[in-house]
Amino acid sequence: MVKITLPDGSVKEFQGPVTALEVAESIGSRLAKAAVGAKVDGALSDLSTRIEHDAAVAIVTEKTRDGEADPDALYLCRHSAAHVMAEAIQRIVPGAQLVYGPPLENGFYYDIAFPEDRPLREGDFEAIEAEMTAIVKEDRAFTRYEMPAGEGMAKLESEGSKYKLDNAQRAIDAGSDELSWYATGEPGTDWEDLCRGPHVPSTGRIGAIKVMSLASSYWHGDENSDRLTRVYGTAFFNKKDLDAHLHALEEAKKRDHRVLGKQLDLFHIDDEVGQGLILWTPRGSIIRKELQDWIGGELRKMGYTDVFCPHIGKLGLYKTSGHFPYYQDSQFVPVMERQFIEQVSEEGCSCGDLSNMMRAGDIDGYLLKPMNCPHHIKIYASRPRSYRDLPIRLSEFGTVYRWEQSGELNGLTRVRCFTVDDAHLFCREDQVADEVMGCLSLVKIALDTLGLTDFRVRVGLRDPDSSKYVGDPAVWDRAEQACRDAAASLGGKVTEEPGEAAFYGPKIDFVVKDVIGREWQLGTVQVDYNLPERFGLEYVGSDNKTHRPVMIHRAPFGSMERFVGVLIEHFAGAFPLWLAPEQVRVLPVSEKSNDYAQALCDKLVARGVRATVDLHNDRVQAKIKHAAGMKIPYSAIVGPRDEEAGEVNVRAFGIKDALGSMPVDDFVDAIADEIACKGSERLTERFETAGV
C-alpha cells in the first residue's frame, strides 16, 4: 500500500508502487495529459518515476493554477531541449563531444568540445534548429535507464568520452552508486546522454525552441583546461511564449545604457583615446555632477572631510599596501623613471629581463593608482593622532585605473578608469560597529532616494582555499563577523559568498541587475584590519599608549561610471527632474512666439533650471516629438494665446496629453521646487490634484 498526499492535503491510496503519471490519471485524464513532470517529496522528477513509498506528490503542468508559466515545468522543458539540441548538433557535426548541458533561468546551454577542424558557427544555427524541430515532431519519449556505477563506467569507458566519464566520476564521488541515462526514444537504438534528469515525457512536449548564441567556455571553469564551445538556446511550451521572450529581449536592448548613452548624448568612448576610457559629454557630466554634489552634501552633514590626491604614487607605496606586485595583472604597467630605464639598458638588460624584474617587483617607478586607500592612509599618518580625533573620515571622488581584460570591458559598467565616491574611515575598534552602520545607512539613503530598491546585499568572505588574502586569520574572523552582523541588521536579502572578499578584508556589497540580467556591484562597505597593520598606523589612546586604528573603506555608489550606467537603465533614460541633463525645453508654436519663449527660458535659467528653447523651423508637433525623443522631463509650449494670458502650456515626459496651462511665474516656481526637493513633490501632481 502506497499513500500519496496531494498538494490540497487529500490522500490517495494505491495497491503497490505507482508512477506519477498514474497518480495524475487517477485524478483526471485532463491533468494526466497536461502533466510534464512531478514533484515527489519536493524533488522534481520524471512523470514515469516509480514511487515505492508513501510520498507527497504534486503534478507539474505547463502553467500554474493562476495561468503563469510554471518555473519547474520550464526547467524540465529546457533541460529536455538541451538534449534535443545536443542530438541535433551531433547529427550535424559528427565527433562533437558533449560535456555538460544544464537549464538556466531563461533557457539552457550545452558545453560541447568540437573537433578542431569543425568549429560550430552561427551559420549552423538554422540547420540545428531544423533538426531540433524534426526531433520534436517525432515526439520520441525520454526514456530513463540505470546501471550500477561500475558497469556504467565501463560503458562510458568503451564510448571513450573523457567528459562524460568525468561527469560520472563526479556523481559517484558525490555518493551515487548508480548512473542514469536518458535515451531520446528507445535505449540502445536512439540517441542517449548520461544524465541525472528529470525530463518532460517526450520531445513533442517542447513546443518552441531557439538556438541563441555561441560562446567559449572552459572545462570546469578553469582557464588552463580544455576550451569548450557553449551553445545557448531557449525553449518554451509554445511559440507565443518564445516570441514574448524574444520581444522582451528587444525591449530590454532599448534601455541598455550603451544605447541610451548614444541616443541621449551622455558619454562617448573613443578608440583613439582607448578602450574602457569614458569621455563624459556635457549632458552625462550633469548627471554625474548632480550625484556628486548631492552625496557630497550628505557627507559633510555626516562629519566627512574632503581630501584630494594625485593619480599616481610610487611603487613602494603599493608594495607596502600589498597591491604590487601581487595584483600586477590588473594594473597598468608602472610608469618608470627615465633614469632607471636608461641605467638598466646600459647594464645590458633585455626586455625579457625588465619584464622579469617588473614581475618580481624589483623595479622603481610610479603606479597609476588602482585604489585610493594608500594615499588616504598617508594623510592619516601625516601627523600623530589622538583617540579624541577618531573617527577620522576622509572622502574623495578618487579616480583609479585598472587593467581589465579587453573582453571584460562593457560600456560604463566595466571600464579601465573610474572614479570612486570613496572614503576611508579611521576609528577605534569600539567604534567599528557604529561606523559600519553609518556607512550602510548612507548607502540606503542613496539607493532609496533614487528608487533603486531591487538590490541584494552580499557579504563577501574569504575563500578558505586561497592564498591571495593578506593578514591574520583571527583578524579576518573578527572582521567577517562584524560584516555579517551589520548586513543582517539591514533586514533585507542577504547572501554570504566565500571568495568575494577584498584581498585585505571582508566586505558588504550592494548588488543590482542590469537590463539583461547581469549583476553589478555598486556600493560597498569594507572593514579592514590589515592595511593599518601594513602601514603601521597608530593613535594615542586615553591610556597614553599607542593603539592601532581600524579602517573602513566605503563607497555608496561604488564607481560613478558604473552607477550612472545602472541609473540610465533604471530610469530607461528618463531621469527625474533634478538629474535630467535638460530639465525644461520651451517650444514656441511658431516663430512669432520665439521672443516670448526665449524670455521664459531666460527666467528658468536665471533660477538655475537647465532649460533650452527649440527655435527650429518645425511645427510644434515635431518639436514635441523631438523633446520626447530626448526624454526631457517637461516641455513648455507657448503660442500667441499663452503670451496674451502670460501663461505657459505644460507637457510632462511619458504623459500623452498636455497637463494644462499655468502662469509663467508659477511654472518657474514649480520647476524650481521640484528640483529642490528631488522630485518628492512633482509638478504633475499639482495638475492631477487640481483636476485639470
Added chain:
RNA sequence: GCCGCUGUAGCUCAGUGGUAGAGCGCACCCUUGGUAAGGGUGAGGUCGCGGGUUCAAAUCCCGCCAGCGGCUCCA
C-alpha cells in the same frame, strides 16, 4: 585573454566582384503651423586599419584594431 558574431554618412541600417545608398539628424529655402514627424533643396563617406588575390574589392583571403554575447577575471 578565449570562442563566435559585427564594423558602410553624426545616428539607425541596406548594399554578395563592376560609378557609394536610404531614413533620421544637420544647413538653406518655402511654409507661421496649437500638442508625438508640413514640403523642397543641399552638404556630408580614406566603406574600422594594413596587406593580399583580381583588369576591377565595401564585397573574396590573411593579419591587426574596436564593439557585442558569453567564458575566465574583478582590490
